[in-house]
Amino acid sequence: MEDYVNQTSDSPAVQAAGETASLPADPVLGTETVKPISEEPGYWKSQWKRIKKYRKILFFLIPAAAFTLIFSYIPMFGILFAFKGPEFNLTKGDILYNLTHGSWTFANFGNIFVDDSFWRAVGNTLIINVIRLLICFPLSIIIAVQLSELKNQTLSKVILIILTIPNFLSWAIVIGIWSGILHPDTGVIGQLTGHIMAQDAWFKPLAVFFSAWKGAGWGCILFYSAIVAIDKTYYESATLEGANRLQKMWYLTLPSILPTIALMLVLNISGMMATGFEQIYTMMQINPGDLKNSQIVLDTYIYEISVFTGTDIPFATALGVFNGAIALALMLIGNAITTKTMKRGLW
Amino acid sequence: MEEDKILQDSPQTAEDAVLEARPHKRHPNKIRESKIDIFLNIVNITCLIIGVLLIIFPLLNYFSLAFNDGNTNLNVVIFPVTPTLAAFKYVLAGDGALDFWRAFGNSVLLTGVVTIGSNLVEAMAAYPLSKRDFPFKGGILMYFIITMLFSAGIVPIRLLMHSFGLIDTIWSVILISISNVTHLLYFKTFFEGIPSDIEEAAKLDGASDLQLFFRIIVPMSLPIIGSCCFFTIVGCWNGYGSALIFIGQSAKGKMAQPLAYYLYLMLQSGALDKSDTWLMANAQNVEAAAMVASIVPILLMYPYVVKYIKGGLQIGSVKG
Numbered sequence: 029m030e031d032y033v034n035q036t037s038d039s040p041a042v043q044a045a046g047e048t049a050s051l052p053a054d055p056v057l058g059t060e061t062v063k064p065i066s067e068e069p070g071y072w073k074s075q076w077k078r079i080k081k082y083r084k085i086l087f088f089l090i091p092a093a094a095f096t097l098i099f100s101y102i103p104m105f106g107i108l109f110a111f112k113g114p115e116f117n118l119t120k121g122d123i124l125y126n127l128t129h130g131s132w133t134f135a136n137f138g139n140i141f142v143d144d145s146f147w148r149a150v151g152n153t154l155i156i157n158v159i160r161l162l163i164c165f166p167l168s169i170i171i172a173v174q175l176s177e178l179k180n181q182t183l184s185k186v187i188l189i190i191l192t193i194p195n196f197l198s199w200a201i202v203i204g205i206w207s208g209i210l211h212p213d214t215g216v217i218g219q220l221t222g223h224i225m226a227q228d229a230w231f232k233p234l235a236v237f238f239s240a241w242k243g244a245g246w247g248c249i250l251f252y253s254a255i256v257a258i259d260k261t262y263y264e265s266a267t268l269e270g271a272n273r274l275q276k277m278w279y280l281t282l283p284s285i286l287p288t289i290a291l292m293l294v295l296n297i298s299g300m301m302a303t304g305f306e307q308i309y310t311m312m313q314i315n316p317g318d319l320k321n322s323q324i325v326l327d328t329y330i331y332e333i334s335v336f337t338g339t340d341i342p343f344a345t346a347l348g349v350f351n352g353a354i355a356l357a358l359m360l361i362g363n364a365i366t367t368k369t370m371k372r373g374l375w
Numbered sequence: 376m377e378e379d380k381i382l383q384d385s386p387q388t389a390e391d392a393v394l395e396a397r398p399h400k401r402h403p404n405k406i407r408e409s410k411i412d413i414f415l416n417i418v419n420i421t422c423l424i425i426g427v428l429l430i431i432f433p434l435l436n437y438f439s440l441a442f443n444d445g446n447t448n449l450n451v452v453i454f455p456v457t458p459t460l461a462a463f464k465y466v467l468a469g470d471g472a473l474d475f476w477r478a479f480g481n482s483v484l485l486t487g488v489v490t491i492g493s494n495l496v497e498a499m500a501a502y503p504l505s506k507r508d509f510p511f512k513g514g515i516l517m518y519f520i521i522t523m524l525f526s527a528g529i530v531p532i533r534l535l536m537h538s539f540g541l542i543d544t545i546w547s548v549i550l551i552s553i554s555n556v557t558h559l560l561y562f563k564t565f566f567e568g569i570p571s572d573i574e575e576a577a578k579l580d581g582a583s584d585l586q587l588f589f590r591i592i593v594p595m596s597l598p599i600i601g602s603c604c605f606f607t608i609v610g611c612w613n614g615y616g617s618a619l620i621f622i623g624q625s626a627k628g629k630m631a632q633p634l635a636y637y638l639y640l641m642l643q644s645g646a647l648d649k650s651d652t653w654l655m656a657n658a659q660n661v662e663a664a665a666m667v668a669s670i671v672p673i674l675l676m677y678p679y680v681v682k683y684i685k686g687g688l689q690i691g692s693v694k695g
Contacts, residue, residue: 078510084584085503089515092500095554099532100522106531123534171426174419189681190427193434196673196680198613200638201666205437207642208659214448216436245430273415306616314642334529335620341530348528356525 110136110346118341136346146347148322149329156235156308156325157300164240164247165296169289171244172251173281177273188252191245199306202242206234207314226315231323235311239304250292254285287370298362301355303327326351441664445657462657462664470651475665477630478637481545485633486611489552490604497555498600501562502588505569523556529620536621543628547621552611558603565599566592605679612673615639634669641665 079086109116113131120126140146171191175184194202209215212223224230258281266276282289305327312319312328324332330351334344366372435453441462443455450456465471503509504516526532532551533542541547569592577591593600615635622628622636632640641662654661 075510078508082503082506082509085506085588088499088503088588091496092554092559093515093518095496095550096519096522099535099551099554100526103527103531103535104525106527106534109530118534123538171423174423177415177419178423179416187423187427190430192680193430196609196613196677197670198615198635198638200615200635200642201613201670204638204642204662204666205433208437208440208663209433211659214451214659216452219449241429241433272409273412306614306619309619310639310642313639330529331620334533335623345528345530348530352525352528359524 106345107349109342110349112136112342114340114342116342136342137350139343140347140350145321145324145329149324149326152232152323153301153303153325153327156232156303159232159236160239161293161296163236164244165293167240167244168247169251169285172248172255172285173277175248175252176255176281177277184252188245188249192249193245194242195246197242199242199304199310202238203307203310203314206238206241225311226319228319228322231311231319235303235308238307238311247292251285251288254288255281258284290370291366291372294362294366298358299355300358301326301351305331437663438667440660441667443660445653445660448659462660463668465654465657465661466665466668470654471661471665474637475634475668478632478634479669481631482612482634485545485549485552486608488549489611490607492549493553493555493607494558494600494603496553497559497603498562498593498596499588501559501566502592504559505563505566507567519556519559522554533620541621543622543625543631545622545631545633548617548633551617551621555607558607561599561603562596565596569595601679602683605676605683608676609673638662638666638669 108127111132111134112126113133113135115130116126118126121129175188178184178187197205207215207225210218210221210223210225212218218224225234262280262284263276266280271279303325308323308325309328309331312323330344330347333340334348432453436451439451439453439455440448442458442460443451444457444459444461447456466475500519504512506512509515536542536547536551539547541550573591573595574587577587582590611633613635615633618633618636619639622631644658
């Protein structure tokens with residue numbers, strides 16, 4: 029945790045150290061209170077002085093802090109539900125009553141591991157995300173390289189703008205569009221293929237395809253802007269050295285955007301437990317078949333047991349907490365990797 | 376390849392002297408493309424055109440469905456076969472209008488309140504945090520960032536909204552969307568880049584901190600504020616994940632559904648009256664019409680996207 033504090037901002041220790049070094053250079057502090065380093069007050073005293081200095085803008089923090097407290101931190105006390113026994117029942121009393129009565133147990137977390145639906149959800153989540161990582165992620169890079177290779181950069185921007193259109197459509201619309209095309213009776217493609225949106229075997233390929241259709245263009249903006257930012261003189265000297273187009277792509281363009289690629293890769297892997305709830309849930313819901321059971325992913329499973337089968341609150345909470353903990357662990361690992369290798373945090 | 380070799384040679388050779396004497400023939404800046412280059416260009420542009428068609432064709436197909444009559448949907452490829460505005464009439468002014476415009480209103484409320492509220496709140500919080508020597512800066516940032524990394528899950532937040540009595544109202548979605556730590560970090564990074572001399576000068580002129588923030592900092596940060604507002608608008612307009620969590624199918628919930636949620640229900644045919652035969656024949660067209668109508672506000676903002684992509688592509692990066 030200490031690492032990312034250093035990354036995002038100065039931790040108190042770094043601040044204190046940095047302040048003694050750069051005090052005279054500070055334009056705000058420098059005009060009024062330049063003091064010899066020997067007279068530098070203690071840590072708490074200096075914090076107090078800064079609080080006084082910034083007292084007028086301290087209240088700027090209050091609205092954001094209050095929203096975060098109410099809607100992010102107070103629900104965290106709800107983690108306690110995950111440790112309550114099966115007699116937890118909100119129809120018998122309010123939350124406080126249920127928390128103070130009844131037994132405490134770890135069994136809810138144990139039950140997660142013997143739950144068939146859970147393992148199926150984990151399997152589906154990982155499969156969809158790995159295929160996405162193998163297809164959608166390289167696709168964005170390939171499109172970005174292709175666009176940058178066009179002679180006419182205005183044309184490449186026009187194409188980029190067209191490719192980003194689906195990103196601004198709601199998932200309901202994207203799936204509506206494709207279920208129109210894949211409609212078994214009236215769809216242009218569906219007339220040939222049959223009702224593939226309702227078929228088990230097609231669910232995951234279609235999920236990945238829809239993600240690519242919606243997100244590839246938007247995803248390539250990042251890589252495209254990284255490529256555009258490469259110094260053109262490198263290409264000129266590579267040309268003089270006799271490199272051909274493919275060599276320039278492979279030995280110059282790709283290595284230059286490698287930091288961006290690595291960062292996005294780590295970000296993607298950190299989000300491995302989330303599949304995009306809206307997309308998968310909508311794809312399931314528009315089909316009356318039993319895709320709901322076979323193609324369940326973690327997001328939809330947690331949603332279903334949390335919102336609809338609201339009887340077993342402790343188990344639903346435990347599952348949510350467990351999922352959150354895995355996501356947190358993945359993020360921290362990802363952050364540690366980027367901090368070590370790229371000297372910057374994920375956030 | 377031939378040209379490349381020539382370029383590698385020292386400029387003192389006789390050949391080069393000849394070349395320099397005839398610059399229009401072989402100017403180094405106008406290297407003739409080799410055959411493999413031409414081939415690559417063709418492959419490249421073909422792939423891109425396929426990509427563009429793959430985006431445009433489904434959109435056109437769906438748009439023409441919205442303008443088509445239900446009986447000839449079979450033949451629609453990229454143009455309406457029997458053009459009619461009946462589906463739009465049903466959605467915007469007919470029997471479906473009440474539901475559509477109510478959902479539209481809910482979405483406008485949601486988007487408006489969240490866009491103004493969230494960005495104002497986060498920009499205000501980012502301002503003190505952008506000061507280099509703000510007290511407990513690291514700790515306060517950590518307080519915000521933790522919420523980005525970990526949440527307690529659906530059940531506790533649903534119970535919290537339940538205890539506020541906000542389940543099945545749009546306000547639950549609004550309140551949960553206000554906090555946006557990513558934008559806080561964007562704002563903070565941007566504010567850090569504003570030279571402090573400007574603030575000093577304003578302070579010497581007697582500006583209070585509030586005046587300083589709203590009259591100096593905010594106008595100077597319009598690019599980043601614009602970007603963040605744009606992404607908030609798109610997110611609110613298109614998102615229905617939180618609405619699915621907080622807003623159900625009860626009578627009260629039906630009054631609070633935002634537009635994207637309404638479209639999602641339409642996809643399930645949950646929002647259509649099954650006893651109406653015309654409607655059943657035109658269900659797909661009505662659905663398409665509602666979706667096309669719902670895109671219009673986003674389309675109106677598309678010039679901004681174009682400007683954003685043509686311009687610096689500033690906040691593509693994670694950190695801003």
